[in-house]
Amino acid sequence: MMDLVELTIDDTQVKAEPGTKILKAALDAGIYIPNLCYISEADLPFGACRLCYVEVEGRGLVTSCTQPVEDGMVVHTKTPEVNKLRRTAFKLFIAYHDLDCRACWKNKRCELQRLAARVKVKLKTPEDFRGLPTDFIPLDTTNPFITYDPNRCILCGKCVWVCNKKSGQPIIDFAYRGYETRLALSSDISLIKEKCSSCGECVITCPTAALKPESSLGSTVSLAGGG
Ligand code: FES
Known part of the structure; x- marks a missing residue:
């Protein structure tokens, strides 16, 4: 069986298959990240709407629908900067x-x-x-x-x-x-x-x-x- 990747999203420990995008891992764990252009994990994400921004420690702001999970990754979905960018994208x-x-x-x-x-x-x-x-x-x-x-x-x-x-x-x-x-x-x-x-x-x-x-x-x- 494939080893699962372990990461932290908003202080919650989450496990996901390697290659899974942060957005999918979060949604599967019951953590909502706003998104609009995402269709499914099977469909290529085109990262167009920019609503799914999250902050990854040590990396900065990324679109969660395009960024694969990594072991030890720490993700924040609601920092002031994330919220501001998300609102601008929505406007x-x-x-x-x-x-x-x-x-x-x-x-x-x-x-x-x-x-x-x-x-x-x-x-x-x-x-x-x-x-x-x-x-x-x-x-x-x-x-x-x-x-x-x-x-x-x-x-x-x-x-x-x-x-x-x-x-x-x-x-x-x-x-x-x-x-x-x-x-x-x-x-x-x-x-x-x-x-x-x-x-x-x-x-x-x-x-x-x-x-x-x-x-x-x-x-x-x-x-x-x-x-
Ligand atoms: S869901 Fe649209 S950029 Fe990620």
């Missing part, structure tokens, strides 16, 4: 997000709302950030299965990741640059027929209300798992 998500939650079809099932409470940030446009463009961007309805609302997209990339993994060729991908960055959904019917299994994983994985199934998918996609 970046909401700085450019439509925050009219009461008008949102995913209100109370949204992962951003859940995380806001966890990281103790109010869901309102951050005052300590430079103003960002807030013009309404038209919905993308070109795909027959999914409607994309760029105003509610936080560009976390989870849908791109799961789509790529499932289809081998992303039917959803990033497009444009800078403030203009958003998702582009393929409207190429032959590509969709060939590659898209209408699994609905992209919708389920989306932490916000950016992706919505059209009626053709609605019966097969359980939105309850989405946030």
Whole structure:
């Protein structure tokens, strides 16, 4: 049997298999670390959201979803510096997000709302950030299965990741640059027929209300798992 690695997370002794990432070891031990772009240990972490920062003694700040456990490692998940960085990372998500939650079809099932409470940030446009463009961007309805609302997209990339993994060729991908960055959904019917299994994983994985199934998918996609 494989020797387990022993480490300390917030004064709790934790054991994990070698190679396990700190985030997974912590969650398995019942220690919550905020995270958003993490999907599972089997999926490559892309370390994009920066919410899962922790402090490792002798090493400093690391993203816990990408950092493997080591014997004797001492991890702190809630130092003032960690909390500050985490809040800044979260504010970046909401700085450019439509925050009219009461008008949102995913209100109370949204992962951003859940995380806001966890990281103790109010869901309102951050005052300590430079103003960002807030013009309404038209919905993308070109795909027959999914409607994309760029105003509610936080560009976390989870849908791109799961789509790529499932289809081998992303039917959803990033497009444009800078403030203009958003998702582009393929409207190429032959590509969709060939590659898209209408699994609905992209919708389920989306932490916000950016992706919505059209009626053709609605019966097969359980939105309850989405946030
Ligand atoms: S969960 Fe680690 S960077 Fe997003």
